[in-house]
Amino acid sequence: MRDVKQRVPQIILTVTALLLIASAFVARPGDGSAPAVQRLLAFADQEFATWFSILTVFAFLLGGLNLVATHLVKIRDRGPDRYYSAVTLVSFVVVLAVGMAKLGGPPGLQGDVTAPGSWLSAVFDAVLSPLHATLYSLLAFYIASASYRAFRARSLESSLLLASALVVLLGRIPAGRYLTTWIPEPVAFLRVEELSLWILRVPNTAGQRALMIGIALGVIALAVRMIAGVEKDPRSGGDGS
Amino acid sequence: MIAAFDLSGDLQVWIGALLTLMVFSFLWRDNPFYKFAEHVFVGVSAAYWMVMGFWTTLWPALVLKLFPAAGRWSSPEAPVGAWDPVALIPAALGLLMLARLWPRLSWLGKWPTAFALGTTAGYSLVRYLRSDFLYQIQATIGTGLAPTAGGRWLWQESLAQLLVLAGTVSGLVYFVNTREQKGAYGRVARWGLLVLMITFGASFGSAVMGRVALLVGRFQELLGPWLGIL
Numbered sequence: 001m002r003d004v005k006q007r008v009p010q011i012i013l014t015v016t017a018l019l020l021i022a023s024a025f026v027a028r029p030g031d032g033s034a035p036a037v038q039r040l041l042a043f044a045d046q047e048f049a050t051w052f053s054i055l056t057v058f059a060f061l062l063g064g065l066n067l068v069a070t071h072l073v074k075i076r077d078r079g080p081d082r083y084y085s086a087v088t089l090v091s092f093v094v095v096l097a098v099g100m101a102k103l104g105g106p107p108g109l110q111g112d113v114t115a116p117g118s119w120l121s122a123v124f125d126a127v128l129s130p131l132h133a134t135l136y137s138l139l140a141f142y143i144a145s146a147s148y149r150a151f152r153a154r155s156l157e158s159s160l161l162l163a164s165a166l167v168v169l170l171g172r173i174p175a176g177r178y179l180t181t182w183i184p185e186p187v188a189f190l191r192v193e194e195l196s197l198w199i200l201r202v203p204n205t206a207g208q209r210a211l212m213i214g215i216a217l218g219v220i221a222l223a224v225r226m227i228a229g230v231e232k233d234p235r236s237g238g239d240g241s
Numbered sequence: 242m243i244a245a246f247d248l249s250g251d252l253q254v255w256i257g258a259l260l261t262l263m264v265f266s267f268l269w270r271d272n273p274f275y276k277f278a279e280h281v282f283v284g285v286s287a288a289y290w291m292v293m294g295f296w297t298t299l300w301p302a303l304v305l306k307l308f309p310a311a312g313r314w315s316s317p318e319a320p321v322g323a324w325d326p327v328a329l330i331p332a333a334l335g336l337l338m339l340a341r342l343w344p345r346l347s348w349l350g351k352w353p354t355a356f357a358l359g360t361t362a363g364y365s366l367v368r369y370l371r372s373d374f375l376y377q378i379q380a381t382i383g384t385g386l387a388p389t390a391g392g393r394w395l396w397q398e399s400l401a402q403l404l405v406l407a408g409t410v411s412g413l414v415y416f417v418n419t420r421e422q423k424g425a426y427g428r429v430a431r432w433g434l435l436v437l438m439i440t441f442g443a444s445f446g447s448a449v450m451g452r453v454a455l456l457v458g459r460f461q462e463l464l465g466p467w468l469g470i471l
Binding site: 012052055091095099125133163167169203214 | 252253254256257258260261264265267268276277278279280281282283284285286287288289290291292293294295296297298299302303314315316317327330331332334335336338339341342348351352353354355356357358359360361362363364365366367369370373374377378380381401404405406407408409410411412413415416433434435436437438439440441442443444445446447448449450452453455456458459462
C-alpha cells in the first residue's frame, strides 16, 4: 500500500510531463489514419490543458470549503474576530448564491454570468474592483518609506539602483520632464525622458534577458528533476510522507 | 473658491467609495472599518472566482460533457451535445482532490496534484526552452550588431546592441556560482551585477508608477463620480 501511495503520483507526473514534451515535437495528425502514438500525443496536447483548468476550479472549491470551515470554527470558538468571520461568511455565501443563480442577467441560467445588468457584474464594479485597486494603491505609501530605508546610497550597487529608479520615475511624469527642458538640443540625450528611455531600452533589456535566460535554465532543470523523480516534494505530495 | 458638491445617487458608487475610504483608514492605523473591508474582500473574491471558474470552465468543459441535457438550461436553442466519457477522467481527478478534506483519504489528493505538476513541468519545459531561452538568445545576437538603414550604418544602434549583448552575458556570468568570481572573470561578473542593479531600479520605478497610478485612479473615483467635484 505504501508503494502505491509513493509511486503512483510519481508515475502520473512523469507520464503526463513526457507526453506533453513529446507532443511539442510531433506534428498534429491530419486524419484518423495517423499512427496511434501520434494520435495519443495530439490528444494529450489538446486535453491536458483543459483538465488542468478543471482541476484549478476544483482547487478553488477546496479553498472555498476550507475558508468556510476556518471561519465557522472561529465563530464557534467565540474568538475575538468572530464578527469579522461572520462578515467573510456572509459576503462569501451571498456572492456565491448571486453568481450560481445568475441573478439579474438574462432569464434563468442563460447568457454570460457577467452580462450587463447581472448582479455579479454589479458586485465586481461596486465591491471587488474598488477594493482591489485601493488595497494595491496603499502600497504607494508604504513603498515610499520602504525605498527610503532600502535606497540609502551606501554602495555603488545601491546608488545605481536608486539612480535608475529615479530617472525612470522622473522620465514618466510631466514634472520630471520639465526639470530638464533647459538642456540644449545638441545634448538632448541628457534630458531625463531620453535617459529614462535609454535605461529601459539598453541596460534594462540586458538585465531582463539575463534574468529570463537564468530563470528559464532553472525552470528546465527543475522540470527535469521532477520528471526524473529526483525532486522530493512532488513525489511525496509536499509533506514528506 | 470652494468646489460645489454634487453627491452621487448611485448605490454602486456609494458602496465603492465607502469601501475605498475604509481601506484608506488603515493609513491611520488598523481599525474596525479596515478589518470589515478586508474581510468583505476575502469573502467576495473567493466566491467571485469560484463562480467564474464554475460558469466559464467547469460548466462547458465538464458538466455539459457529462450531462449534455443540462445545456437546455443555459442555451435552450442550442442543440444538445453528445455524452463524452473522456470527461470522466478530469471529474475523477477533481473529486480525488476533494479527498484532502478527509484525513484518512488525503493521500488520494496527491494524484491530481501529481497530474497538475506533470502538466506544469511538461508545458513549462517546452515553453521556457523556446521563448525564454532560445528566443532571448536569438534576440540578443541574432539581429546583427551592425544595423543599417538605406545603406547607412546606424552606429548608435550598433553601440546599444553591443551593450545589450555585453550586459546579458555579464549578467549570466554573475549567476554562475560554480566558479569563484575573481580576476577577469570576477570583473565581468561585477559588471553583470551593476547591470542587474540598474534593471532592478528600473523595475522598481515602474512598480512605483503603477501603484501611484492606482492611487490617482481611486482619488479620481472619489472626487468625480462620488462627490461630483471633478
